[in-house]
Amino acid sequence: MEPKEVLDDLRTIFVTRLRFEPHRVSDVTLDTPLPKGVDGSVGLDSLDFIELSLAIEDRFGLVMDDAQDLAPHFASFRTLCAFIAERATTA
Amino acid sequence: MTTGVAITGVGAVTARFTGGAATVSAFLAEPSPVHDAIADERLVALLGDGEARRLSRVCQLAVAAGRLALDDAELRAGDDVGLVLGTEFGDLRSTVEFADGYLAAGPPGLSALIFPNTVMNTMAAATTIATGAKALSLTLNAPTVAGELAIVRAAGAIASGRARAVLAGGVDQIDPFLGSMLADLGAGEERRGEGAVMLVLESASSARERGARILGEIMGTASGALAARPHGVGRSTQSSVVAEALAAASVELRHLGAVYDSTSGDRGRDHWEQRLLDTALGAGHERRSSLRRLIGAHAGAGALGVAAAAGAARRSGRPSLVHGIGRGGSQVAVIVGP
Amino acid sequence: MTRVVVTGLGVVSPFGLGVKAYWEGVRSGTCAIRPVTLIETEGFRCRIAAEVPDPVPGSPRRSRADRLALAAAREAIDDAGLGVAERRRAALVVGAVGGGMLEAEGWYWPAKRGGAPLCPTPALRSILPYSHADVVGSRLGLGGPRETLVTACSSGAVSLAVAADLVADGVVRVAVAGGADALTRICFMGFNALRLLDPEPCRPFDRARRGMSIGEGAAFVVLEDAAHAHARGARAYAELAGSGMTTDAFHVTSPQPDGEGMARAMMAALARARVEPKAVGYVNAHGTATLQNDRIEARALRSVFGAGGVLVSSTKSMIGHTMAAAGSLEAVATILALVHETVPPTVNLTTADSEVAFDCVPSMAREAAVDCAISNSFGFGGQNVTLLFRRL
Secondary structure (H helix, E strand, O other): HHHHHHHHHHHHHHHOOOOOHHHHOOOOOOOEEEEEEOOOOOOHHHHHHHHHHHHHHHHHHOOOOOOOOHHHHHOOOOHHHHHHHHHHHHH | EEEEEEEEEEEEHHHHHHOOHHHHHHHHOOOOOOOOOOOOOHHHHHOOOOHHHOOOOHHHHHHHHHHHHHHHHHOOOOOOOEEEEEEEOOOHHHHHHHHHHHHHHHHOOOOOOOHHHHHHHHHHHHHHHHHHOOEEEOEEEEEOOOHHHHHHHHHHHHHHHOOEEEEEEEEEEOOOOOHHHHHHHOOOOOOOOOOEEEEEEHHHHHHOOOOOOOEEEEEEEEEEEEOOOOOOOOOOOOHHHHHHHHHHOOOOOOOOOOOEOOOOOOOHHHHHHHHHHHHHHHOOOOOOOOHHHHOOOOOOHHHHHHHHHHHHHHHHHOOEEEEEEEOOOOEEEEEEEO | OOEEEEEEEEEOOOOOOOOHHHHHHHHHHOOEOOOEOOOOOOOOOEEEEEOOEEEEEEEEOOOOHHHHHHHHHHHHHHOOOOHHHHEEEEEEEEEEOOOOHHHHHHHHHHHHHHOOOOOOOOHHOOOOOHHHHHHHHHHOOOOEEEEEEEEEHHHHHHHHHHHHHHHHOOOOOEEEEEEEEEOHHHHHHHHHHHOOOOOOOOOEEOOOOOEEEEOEEEEEEEEEEHHHHHHHOOOOOOEEEEEEEEOOOOOOOOOOOOOOOHHHHHHHHHHHHHOHHHHEEEEEOOOOOOOHHHHHHHHHHHHHHHOOEEEEOOOHHOEEEOOOHHHHHHHHHHHHHHHHHHOOOOOOOOOOOOOOOOOOOEEOOOOOOOOEEEEEEEEEEEEEEEEEEOOO
């Protein structure tokens, strides 16, 4: 999958599962950071990340390994799209 | 019990009026029935930027009312401020939504975000996070009288040194189906409403020290349980709860002013309450008012009754009684002074 | 100053009916966590829990949770030998979460799946948490103040703390307090969704711990003004000398990382009991076996008691996390540890987490005469409760 397609799917997930206003999500770019507390981020906390992981597993058919530190992949839309694109193609 | 507890703030969110003590007084001076639901946009407008996304609707109600009450009392919450929140139905709407996610899509349809709302303390959790209240935090669940019981519990917590001040009140939203189904099952039919009303209760010494405006005083409280089946109405009119509250407040019956009861259009329960009060108060107290007939039955109405009782006591100079009895037999009396 | 003593105990646990079966299970270090039978678990990573074994006493017309509550409260009241007149004045404080949700799910699930219209069912009458209090109160004739408290996973403990205040403040001389919960689909599925359940029986304080196990049950105690208990010749198990109730005001599902709110609850219990930390010999931990809880709780314990200052064990390693019942079931374990001078173990613990600087009493109960012991309970929404019991 291309990162661009992944980004569109993530935008949908942000609206349907994370309850963001559609206009807030259309503003995000690949460089927008995800975690709360980071400048310019969409402000996700630990519970949002669990919800996001569940939605990603469901949408892209991949399984997240809780034993692994996934935080670097959840830093921004860019890192997350790359992570998903790689897994979704090799799956 | 005797409390030495002052009322220093009010916060109310209903379909008709939203604000602090002045707003509540203005509504009570010229009341009109409120039975409609609160518009979602109005609710979201009461919250901080982006805050609504993660809060369920009933949590939004509680957070907004809690903030209004603290602002009204000009009090900042911290380690010594607690919360006691009464509710009858909690966040049942989120519970249904959580179950529906699973039933529609299996395990992947489960929402981690909604799950915490399936536990009834979710409104209290959201309110303490939003306000920074870090002393005890309790959610009190009861039919009809959860709001009144929350006031009693909060006053007790202050009296036993658990907190300097406590946000206390009730919240409920009009429920998708349970209320009407319980009515169909014989648990009483009444006009329900929705909203959140919270008071700031504060130790009299704390209120004096910081020069807070005092809206009233919780002079005495008592509660008990009369014999009744769950969801049932009892027969007994022998109860010492009102007398105990009067004794705790050192108020003689003949000095009592306004009486606010919990009648709500549930015929069996209303009748029981009328007979209980007739017995407890005797002749001369036939004039009683019920805010539930005005704003619908919900836990917030109990707290609004205490705010109204304080207003009536200020105007007349005589202490007021707030009384409630729920199906199942939980009875509560609060004596409120100026 | 009114002293509050415990004069009656009642339990229904994954070890079966009664306090005796519970203490035997806990003392012997038996793990009651097994494959789930009450609900469907198809497609979930975790498929085990600690269920109460059949038969659960009481009328099948009542919800399972109401039956658990009623059986435990009845045992506690009988144990305390409360007469009719004492019951009529006694307070009832119940910690609850799930209410009759198990039966309501049993009605909602098939209707929703089959697309049938939802018709009212009697099961809905007991769906709300207050059902346990109204059933127990009406059946056992308890006529004093009645409160149902919901503070998520600390509800059972909070019921004891509030009931003890009612006695200490002179509102009542006797209070019946405890928590109850049955396994529910919502709870089981929700913790699965949060990735907080270990597919294997939970391993509190172990380096390899992967989450909690869910359990069910009920426990009630009778709390009484010490002078009242003495006057009627009642036996007292222990004194509930103090309690702390605090809130993190931090996050809905995560504890505050520095454990400040938990430590504040323990300090408040110590202060209200006028007990120095060094007088406490045993901590019955919240000990859920989630990565976060155990580490943060250990941090909070260290800040209050110093490294290694107390024995620490988790009853949840044997009976799972029994939700609203947990705080009261674990309070009973703590009381019995004082009475029997035996600290129950943490089972399934092979290699302790290096950040847990305490002796967690692995596998085997330990003989120890302890003067004071605390029981910790922490709930979602940062709801922290500590109960402090003193040996008599």
